[in-house]
Amino acid sequence: MNFQKIESFDQQLDLMNILSQRFSTRAYQVDIEGSFPYENIQDLKDTGYTALTVPKKYGGREISLYEMLHFQEKIAEGDGATALSIGWHMGIIKNLTEKNSWNERIFKKICEEVKNGSLINSAATEPRTGSPTRGGKPETTALKTGANWTVNGRKTFTTMAPVLDYFIVSATIKDTNRVGNFLIPRSSEGIVIEETWDSIALRGTGSHDLILQDVTVPEENFVEQIGIDGKKPSGWLLHIPACYLGIAKAAKKHAIEFSLEYAPNSIEGSIINLPNVRQKIGEMELKLMESEYFLHSVAKQWDDSDEHARGKMGPILGAAKLTVTNNAIAVVDLAMRVVGARSLSMKNPLQRYYRDVRAGLHNPPMDDMTIQVLANHAIMDIQKS
Structure with a gap:
């Protein structure tokens, strides 16, 4: 199947889910070796995913930010490294389309090459x-x-x-x-x-x-x-928190599957029925809901806004990244508490999720910068009123 030939967003998500499961089977080996997921990137190229943000005027699909973030989350559920990697390429093409800042002939040439599988960062x-x-x-x-x-x-x-x-x-x-x-x-x-x-x-x-x-x-x-233009708000950078949200979802899934199966002889049934386990699962779900609604609503706002309105979205874009990334770290931590010492085994994906989500703290914008932006935003609002 090919993303370019599927009209339905839901069907495209189904295809990405298939790819994500494939990426999951390769993630352990790539992580252990510190190698590069060549097969994953090739799969994304072969299915036409890497060209989805090419503008319509150059024969592309020009998908929305909202759609792109859903796809990126799904990739990250399988392998966070693959998601963050391809997210830069996808987002850059989208950003250049929106800014329209490059010479048209050069950008058209790049888009034609992207449709043929070229990658940029x-x-x-x-x-x-x-x-x-x-x-x-x-x-x-x-x-x-x-x-x-x-x-x-x-x-x-x-x-x-x-x-x-x-x-x-x-x-x-x-x-x-x-x-x-x-x-x-x-x-x-x-x-x-x-x-x-x-x-x-x-x-x-x-x-x-x-x-x-x-x-x-x-x-x-x-x-x-x-x-100055380089400092304008950039919606495409939301691919970063989308990656960590996907990793957190994978952590929750693993913790629940473990809880359904793990049945120590000290209790009746599996640990899924223990109040303390259900408490942690509920806390995970709450944080994921908060993250999903925040991230997706901001993406929709970006898609529905004109250039002037987007220019005012810096604070909320930063807040979405900060909230989703920190929630992802908390979710993985809760998942590890559910699974216990087994989560520290190199064969257990939770320890990889734990290492991977921490990287989000060092992707732009950093938390301290976001907090300062939010402080300035709040103060200016009061001063204007």
Whole structure:
């Protein structure tokens, strides 16, 4: 089956559920080895999923944010690393469609290649600047040389590095204060991937270092200048909490299945009937409900809003990410309390879920920044009234 040929959203979800179950069977091996889920990414490409956010004017489906987040959650139920990885690609294409900030000819070319299976991600984080959301200026540089640009630098956390066809690289333009994004094909000379990813969380994302050594690209590959516009609210980043929500759902499912089956001889029946176990399951369900309604309603609001209204959604987007991610951590913790010491076995998926959801605290926007934004928002509301 192919996502591109299925009209019904529910049928598309059914197909993603099949893929998610397949990803789940591979997750343990990828995690243990710290390898990359090549088969999962290929499955997503073969079924047409990776092209679903391509705009309609270029022959794509241009799915809504609401739909994309549901698909991303389902992927994460099978394998969080696969979900977070492909989420960047899906979201970037969606974001570029909404912003309409690139030269149309170049974006059309990228979309045509995406429809044929090409993958793209940004490379913005650097060793000395940390997360780009903190405002650090890239040490990666771009120098105009005739009709070309020459780019040099090192980027960290380049997710999906083993399979990316294009990198969107942020760089400071030499001898100026300007910062821009450069579209760099993987085939460019001077591209080196250094396999540095050794995280205990989301081990399968292949978030290695990208090294650029005198990489030359045409003038038109300076695709956009980064400035005030780069700080506008970005709905597509909700793919991040969607990933952790999916992992939390998988943790709840595992805890319930365990509780239905585990029957120690000290009690009658299984532990599912114990009040303390049911209490924890109820708490998990409550947190997941809170997360689902918050995340999905914000996504719907984004889909239904115009550019002006979206420009005011920064606080609620940050709040959704903070709430869903922290709820996911709490849900996995509760699931582990239900299962007990068995949850710490390397063969038990809960310990992987526990490691993976912690990574959400380090994805943008960070909690401290969100709280400051919310404080400013609340104060301004009172001052205006």
